[in-house]
Amino acid sequence: MVKLAIFYYSSTGTNYKLSQWAEDAAKEAGAEVRVRKIKELAPPEAIAQNPSWKAHMEATKDVPEATLDDLEWADGYIFSIPTRFGNVPAQIKQFLDTAGGLWAQGKTVNKVVSAMASAQNPHGGQEATILNFYTTMFHWGAIIAAPGYTDPILFAAGGNPYGVSVSVNEKNEMIEDVEGAVKHQAQRTVEITKKIIGSN
Template sequence: MTKTAIVYYSSTGTNYQLAEWAAAAAEEAGSEVKVLKVKETAPAAAIESNAAWKKHYDATQDIPEVTPDDLEWADAIIFSVPTRFGNIPGQVQSFIDTVGGLWAQGKLANKAVSAMSSAQNEHGGQEATILSLYTTMYHWGAIVVAPGYTDPVLFEAGGNPYGTSVAVAPDGEMKTDRKAIQAAVDYQAKRTVAVAKALQHME
């Protein structure tokens, strides 16, 4: 059975929701799935100062934190992270910096990987954020599985060929139709699992 790790970082819940949708789709595709959060490293004062952040932080305490072992376990890895000035959050970079040992041993090579993102604005850096993640994946020797323009459902969700991305209002609500975003996530996750299965058969 194909194994899929859904790795997310979310301060107020958007990327957690994307991760949950991706997990459901991957399970529908017949994959064993782990939903894993990136460890929160922001100061407690920063979290406490934002009611939505604090609420989401408290609500997701039971979700396990991702470790390098989870990436080694997985055949497919789907990331969902918000943009920070067109780049990935520091929390995510800190985690990625811990997997050098796996990379050096070639244990991240040939894994199917894909990514999703969010920002407050339609042009708030989502594409750059996804591409910055993919740059790391290229160094791993992983197989990047972008959705491209391979299904009409992607256009309803904004048409980002690199990965599903969503604009979010200050109150945390998605600006794009939720059903359209969920459909795009569903397609992207199932496509990633399908590629992971194909790669398994090639080994």
């Protein structure tokens, strides 16, 4: 059975929702799934100034935080990442940077990985965020499982071949309908992971 870890960072809930959709689809595809949130680094006073941020933190307080054990345990990963100036948030970067020991031991090699992203508008840096994230995965020796154009549903969701991306309005509502595309990407990640671990 494929072991899939879904990692997300979310301040107001978008990437958490994407992760939940991915979890449902991965389980349906036969994977054992762990959903893990990336540890929050922002100071409490910053969070307190944004009611949506504070509410989301409270709503997801019981979601386990990501650990290096989760990285080592999984055969494949899905990362759901908000855009910060066309790059990954500091929280994601800090988590990746702690994995140097696993990388040095070769324990990130041949992990299958796929990524999704969100931003405040359709051209807010989602593609750049995913590509910047994948650069780290190249260093890890991971195998990228991008959705490409493997299903027509991807076009309805905006047609990002690197990974599903979504834009969010000022009310924290997703503008594009990406649920189907997220589920396709998750199922594709499980399918590719099966092939990789089956050939070992």
